[in-house]
Amino acid sequence: MVEKLTGLGWGGIRSASVEAAMRTVPRHLFVPDATLERAYAQDSVVTHRDERRVAISSASGPGVVAAQLEQLDVQPGHRVLEIGAGTGYNAACLAELAGSEGQVTAVDIGAEIVAEAREHLAAAGYPDVRVVQGDGHLGYPEGAPYDRIIVTAGAWDVPTAWREQLAPGGRLVVPLRVKGISRSVALELDGEVWRSVSIEERGFMPMRGPEAIGEFNAELPPKRGMWIRADDGLPVDLQALGAAVDTTPAQAWSGVVVPWVPFDHLDYWLAGASAQVCRILVSSHAVEEGLIKPLYSWGSMGLYTHDSFAYLIRRPAADTETSGGAETVELGACAYGPRATQLADELVSRLQEWEQAKPHRAALRIEVHPAAAAPSDLAAMITAEKRESTVFVISDQT
Ligand SMILES: C[S@@+](CC[C@H](N)C(=O)[O-])C[C@H]1O[C@@H](n2cnc3c(N)ncnc32)[C@H](O)[C@@H]1O
Structure with missing residues (x-):
């Protein structure tokens, strides 16, 4: 070990x-x-x-x-x-x-x-x-x-x-x-x-207890091997999202072609979107049955509203053969529900912004201020107001 x-x-x-x-x-x-x-x-x-x-x-x-x-x-x-x-x-x-x-x-x-x-x-x-x-x-x-x-x-x-x-x-x-x-x-x-x-980058089960804000974690009905995981104690309309899975998905490709290695901090970029961020988890069975393949074997980061959701997808990039053997992929979005096109476009534009800002990703840092004394003029990529603190995710880009 x-x-x-x-x-x-x-x-x-x-x-x-x-x-x-x-x-x-x-x-x-x-x-x-x-x-x-x-x-x-x-x-x-x-x-x-x-x-x-x-x-x-x-x-x-x-x-x-x-x-x-x-x-x-x-x-x-x-x-x-x-x-x-x-x-x-x-x-x-x-x-x-x-x-x-x-x-x-x-x-x-x-x-x-x-x-x-x-x-x-x-x-x-x-x-x-x-x-x-x-x-x-x-x-x-x-x-x-x-x-x-x-x-x-x-x-x-x-x-x-x-x-x-x-x-x-x-x-x-x-x-x-x-x-x-x-x-x-x-x-x-x-x-x-x-x-x-x-x-x-590490995932953990959430803290529990009366002081905790839990994660929402449930399979989309009727059980098709797709789960949604959302945070911040926000509501998730399982019935509406389950119904969305029955609609024809919208797909959008970003033109962002990257080597197939873990994407540092991409998730934080997605969180700058106006829709809420979620994780869509999938069973291998659902993918075999024709679900559009998410980024990773477990699923992808995504966005959701009350009735629609989108998640990241990938396809082999056209130039894989010519890239010296390194696998490259194009990133895109797959979305379901009445707001599918809008959500897919939003994910794709976040991907394109991330691609442009890439040189600055290494400078990512986090500051946590007491909620009562949090500065209002800090240029941050994400400002998350918690109960006792305010969390700022900062990159030189912002
Ligand atoms: C991933 S496990 C910890 C693994 C552990 N460090 C080990 O080496 O086996 C997470 C633990 O956090 C505990 N936990 C969850 N909420 C907690 C809280 N509010 N206070 C203290 N422990 C908590 C859970 O009961 C669980 O045992």
Whole structure:
């Protein structure tokens, strides 16, 4: 498992300390119901589901764990707070990194999950990790201040409690959801303002509890193997969108031809559209049955209104043969419903703007200001007003 992660380059293990921690912690003891093969595969291992069979706890995939640990940069002697203890696996890795002089506290909202994490940690030889039940939105003031805070479930907001509980010079790593787009962001404090140090493309299950804003996640009726996932607690008219699937789709091609590699920050560009951003997820069965192929095997980012939706599609670019063997694709949009043409055109124009702005994408950064003191004149690509904070996604382009 570790060798695969050290070989990955982007997003994998980069430091000797994270490599040593992940080589040391016996992952299978944290997922006792999984086979050894499953425990050491690259996927997450789901351990709890709610009554609708939606996953609510898991051992995150080892690549996700490694990426977040690299972002967190734990040093020996650090006091670390983990929000989302889950199986306890990540807490054990944190204990390895913080060493015998350090202290790891892990919080989870589920009582049963907390009991299991404690058992796993004891069995694997980490009895000093403290696991407590509570709502991680409030942090865990009893153990503050922390040199590092890591969140392992998708957070919609950055609560004030995390700022108050971080020691000077500390760092927070959090999967931050902005307009339905999730990125693991490492943040450091500059006065009361969080500024990003790194941004990694990682998806997480959303945080739960009374303070949480949930994600909408449902299959379009009647069940055709297409799901819509929307954020920000916004309404989704499932019946109207389900009816839209019966209409003839509109397709539009952008003329944007790119090498077939992950598209950094394209999602944030889409979020600048006037319609809401969503994810359309598809089953392989639906694609085989003739659904127009989305960008990735899981689906695509898209846009939706109350009665129409659109998602990104691709086709081999005409010049693939002549591009020296590298696969290139043209990006486009497929849309359904009464507003199909309008939504497809909107997606395509966002793609074209993204293409023009490409040289500036590397400069992307995130600032999180207290809601009460957010500047009104910050030139940002996205301004997302949350309850306790305002999140700005900024690029030099804007
Ligand atoms: C992806 S799992 C965490 C994986 C874990 N770090 C591991 O190594 O196994 C996300 C966890 O966050 C927990 N969670 C969700 N909302 C929470 C909240 N408001 N406070 C604390 N924990 C929460 C869930 O119960 C779940 O166990």
